[in-house]
Amino acid sequence: MNVLDRGRDHALALFRIVVGVLFVCHGAQKLFGVLGSKGAVSITSWPSGPAGVIELVGGALIVLGLGTRVAALVSSGAMAYAYFVVHQPKGLLPIENHGELAAVYSWVFLLLVFTGPGAWALDRVITSRKETGSTRPAHV
Numbered sequence: 001m002n003v004l005d006r007g008r009d010h011a012l013a014l015f016r017i018v019v020g021v022l023f024v025c026h027g028a029q030k031l032f033g034v035l036g037s038k039g040a041v042s043i044t045s046w047p048s049g050p051a052g053v054i055e056l057v058g059g060a061l062i063v064l065g066l067g068t069r070v071a072a073l074v075s076s077g078a079m080a081y082a083y084f085v086v087h088q089p090k091g092l093l094p095i096e097n098h099g100e101l102a103a104v105y106s107w108v109f110l111l112l113v114f115t116g117p118g119a120w121a122l123d124r125v126i127t128s129r130k131e132t133g134s135t136r137p138a139h140v
Contacts, residue, residue: 012118013065019108020063023075027056047086054078062112065121069113076109 001009025035030052033040043049054075061071079102087099094100117123 006119009119012115013120014118016065016068016112016117017063017120019105019112020059020061023055023059023105024063025059027052027054027059031056047082051078051082062109062117065117065123068117068121068123072109072112076106076113079103079106079109 058075083102087097091097
């Protein structure tokens with residue numbers, strides 16, 4: 001792996017971690033009523049409750065780089081649903097219907113489905129250990 005590939009891999013990891021932390025914050029805000037929330041929602045409250053669970057769990061998995069592609073696919077789908085069902089009926093364009101964040105998250109997570117987690121991902125550590133049969137930590 002050359003220097004440019006390594007740099008891209010690390011930049012992708014930083015991108016994944018930052019976006020994942022922001023997504024976790026949205027889930028925590030919904031489920032626990034923290035971070036400036038007006039109150040917590042029940043996980044059985046449709047669609048906010050399940051969305052909060054996806055944001056919290058999916059975001060945490062994305063931060064850790066664990067099952068990244070699957071977590072990103074589920075998260076992308078949840079945000080596409082949020083955009084088309086919750087926001088889009090309020091106006092045609094995201095700027096009109098306040099759905100910019102849902103749209104951006106949907107595309108960002110779809111990108112991670114195809115690019116993978118980048119460096120510093122638990123997925124890579126697990127794969128490396130399986131390939132080498134080693135119990136020592138792998139260098140990522």
